[in-house]
Every structure is written in structure tokens, then in C-alpha cells.
């Protein structure tokens with residue numbers, strides 16, 4: 432997530448700096464080319480240990496797709512070669528089968544879902560919870576015909592605006608046991624950008640279809656089921672890694688763009704039906720428009736597409752170039768490469784600057800015209816570049832390494848901002864990165880450099896604090912950490928962090944522990960100064 436109000440008042444490239452930056456761009460490019468030429472295959476993709484699986488009796492076979500629940504073979508095509516081994520080592524993650532239709536006006540979804548869910552906790556579960564985000568985001572979702580393993584179950588709506596669906600299980604689900612939830616859903620899509628930046632809306636003939644299906648909540652050892660509604664200012668969802676088999680039928684004139692890859696397509700006179708495989712991924716996102724034109728680049732095993740209406744072609748091409756460059760820089764920096772064979776960029780009417788989804792990012796139309804300034808004083812070309820890089824970096828911090836985006840947003844947002852600084856350094860050199868670095872200082876300056884901790888939940892920050900602290904002070908913490916433990920140690924720590932927590936969920940404590948393991952030092956004082964809540968901010972004080 433990258434919001435305009437999180438950015439307001441920031442101008443980090445003056446005319447003079449633009450010239451300097453261009454020179455450093457040429458210099459940085461030559462370094463990049465030299466750095467890449469002759470480089471061997473150094474990336475090592477993580478392969479977590481295979482968890483034990485207990486036999487689960489009486490499990491319902493899939494009825495929407497002729498693919499066994501544990502059959503991972505369809506997903507191989509969406510992963511680069513280095514990432515494919517994870518298909519054999521992540522057998523128990525949730526599997527979604529989604530079959531749905533978009534209506535003629537792209538304003539409603541009607542569909543069916545089956546979810547294969549395994550209890551990965553060491554605690555017996557009596558109920559499952561699903562998020563019904565459309566009920567919070569200005570639209571509406573209705574769920575009917577809920578079943579567990581083919582037997583009807585009575586689901587219960589609860590929480591703010593009926594945004595949580597509770598499904599009592601027929602039998603308690605023991606650790607490592609699996610069950611199948613089947614349901615029908617129909618979703619109404621709002622025609623205005625409402626809460627949470629219009630991530631779920633059809634505006635200007637572009638459908639942004641985030642969070643449209645019932646999504647299983649995360650159960651974790653810290654707070655049990657994570658079913659609190661998201662704060663309006665931050666990201667919507669905290670999710671576990673999952674697998675998605677999807678079939679969508681839509682009006683033929685609408686270009687459909689999604690997480691994952693299209694594996695089959697059939698057509699009638701009025702509609703087309705796309706089969707899509709996506710995963711391992713934490714979410715499934717779809718955008719659609721009759722006005723989308725596609726531009727394409729290739730980077731190693733990954734095809735990058737950029738979709739926008741024809742009048743926004745300049746922005747679509749610029750975002751495409753920046754995405755390719757930043758993916759390349761991060762592949763080298765982080766050593767664990769972007770795992771998918773496709774990366775998509777769409778422009779939507781979102782009121783944020785950009786929003787990350789697995790394998791796809793949505794960027795606001797407002798920053799695509801290179802001759803205007805959405806934020807006064809800051810050319811759109813600069814804003815589009817930094818926003819694209821920010822959302823690309825989220826593919827590692829949020830996508831690959833998960834975190835609780837509601838309770839510990841700094842783990843993805845501050846790291847993503849720090850990664851964006853690394854992009855500027857690697858592409859334009861240290862001096863060329865000064866403009867972006869100053870923007871981080873300027874953000875923090877909006878609170879007069881208050882020592883507000885960077886490690887608080889989204890909901891704990893006042894309106895002007897969230898952007899200033901998590902997006903400004905947060906990345907400066909990582910710069911400080913690199914100074915304290917040394918650049919080489921920091922690089923090793925960051926690469927190990929991605930490798931160790933890929934497809935899993937990291938926490939503030941696990942990040943700190945890993946950094947301490949790498950430096951052989953106690954980082955508690957540094958984390959007290961920058962990260963940890965002050966005594967007065969702890970919930971029980």
C-alpha cells in the first residue's frame with residue numbers, strides 16, 4: 432500500500448537533482464550491466480521442511496475442478512524453475528477452488544467456492560472464520576449453501592457490518608486434519624471508491640476486484656483467529672499462503688488480468704471463460720476493463736505485462752520499464768528471486784497511489800500522465816517510478832515473507848520503503864538516491880522527528896503518524912540497523928530473512944532474533960529506541 436496522504440507534502444527531486452540523477456542513472460546502469468554480466472546462478476530458493484500429515488477420513492473430493500486437493504502439478508507453470516521445489520514441500524496450505532461469473536456491466540460476481548483447509552496449529556479447532564470484506568468496502572457479499580464435507584452447516588454472520596462468517600465444524604478439527612468447506616457467493620461491487628482506497632470498485636470502466644470472495648482468516652499463536660476489521664488507512668488483509676484454481680466467465684470485450692497465469696480459455700458469442708492457476712499466493716486479485724491495452728517485457732523466466740487504457744500508454748510503458756528494472760535489482764540484492772513466471776501491472780481508479788497483490792500490482796490512474804503532477808511540485812514521472820518500485824518490493828515483503836499487516840505493518844511497509852531506497856542506490860548511485868532518502872526524512876519530520884515506535888498496529892497511529900512513522904522513520908531504522916551491524920552482515924541477514932520466512936509469516940521478534948544471530952549482538956536497546964511500543968502504549972498498561 433502506498434497512499435497519497437501518506438506522501439503529502441513530500442517533494443524529493445528538484446530540477447537540479449533531476450540532472451544529477453540522470454547522470455547517476457547512466458552511471459548506475461553501467462554498474463548494473465557490469466554487475467549482471469557473467470553472474471552465475473546464485474539464487475537459492477528456500478525449501479521448508481515437509482510437515483507431517485495425518486490421514487484425514489471422509490474428505491470430500493473436489494467437485495469444481497478435476498484436480499485432487501493435493502495435486503500441485505497445475506501450479507508448476509506459474510513458478511520459475513528455482514521456485515518449483517516448494518510445490519513438494521508446502522502440502523498443507525489452503526487450496527481454493529473458485530468458479531464465478533462477472534455480469535455484463537462488471538458490477539456483480541456470482542460464484543461457487545470450495546476450500547481445502549488443514550489445521551496447521553497445535554490446537555483443536557471447533558470453528559472456521561471467513562472474512563467477507565465486500566460488506567466493509569462499500570459493496571455486499573451474500574453466502575449461501577454452506578457445507579462441510581458435503582453436509583449442510585449453518586453459517587453465522589458477525590462483526591462490523593456482517594464482515595465475518597463463522598462456520599461451526601461438525602466435528603472438532605484435530606491438528607493436521609483437513610476439511611472441505613463448500614459455498615455459493617454473490618457479490619455486489621460498488622461504483623465509487625469508498626473505504627480503504629477503492630481497492631474493490633468499478634470506476635471509470637475499470638474493475639478493481641480485490642477481496643471479493645470469502646477468505647479464510649488466519650489463526651496464529653499470538654491472537655488465535657485474526658478477525659478484527661482492518662483500519663481504513665492500511666492494508667485490508669492478513670492471509671496465509673494458499674493455492675488457487677480459478678475459472679472466471681466474463682463479457683468478451685473485457686480484458687481480464689489476474690494473479691497467477693491463464694492456462695485455458697473458451698469463448699461463446701458474448702463471453703469468454705478463463706482458467707487460472709495461482710499459487711502459492713496469499714490472495715487472488717482480478718482487474719478487468721474493456722479499455723485495457725497490454726504492453727509486455729520479459730525478464731529471465733518472468734513475463735511482465737502492463738495494462739492501461741490507450742490514453743495512459745506513456746505511464747503504462749514507464750511502469751513496465753521500472754518494474755523490470757526493480758525486479759532485476761531485487762533479484763540480485765535479495766538472492767531469492769521473484770518466484771512467478773508472470774508479473775502484471777494494472778492501472779485502476781484507486782485513491783491510493785498503489786496497492787500490492789501477489790503477482791500483480793494496481794497503480795492509480797492519477798500518476799500515469801507524465802506531463803502532470805498528482806502531488807503538487809512532484810512530477811508524475813518521479814511519483815510513478817517510486818510507487819512502482821514500492822509495490823514491486825512488496826512481492827518480497829508481504830508476498831513471499833508474510834506478516835500481520837494490521838498489527839505489524841512496519842514489517843512489510845518499512846522494509847518495502849527501505850528496499851525502494853536500495854533500488855535508488857543501485858540504479859542511480861548513493862548521490863542519486865539522496866532525493867528519495869530525503870523524502871523519508873521529510874515524512875518523519877512531519878511529526879517533528881517524534882520517537883514514536885515504528886512497530887505499532889495500524890490502528891494505534893493517529894492519522895498523520897502512520898505515513899510519517901511507518902513509511903518514513905521505519906526505513907531509516909533499517910538504515911541505522913545496517914550501520915550498527917555492518918553492511919555485509921545486514922545484507923546477509925536480509926537475504927536469510929527472505930529465505931527463512933518465504934511463504935511463512937515473520938514477526939518483529941523473529942526478525943530481531945535473526946538479526947541478532949547474524950551480528951552476534953544484543954539489539955534490544957536499538958529495538959527499544961526505534962521499534963518496540965513504549966511502556967505506556969502496551970495494551971495492558
Ligand SMILES: [Zn+2]
Nearest residue numbers: 432433844847
Ligand atoms: Zn506499501
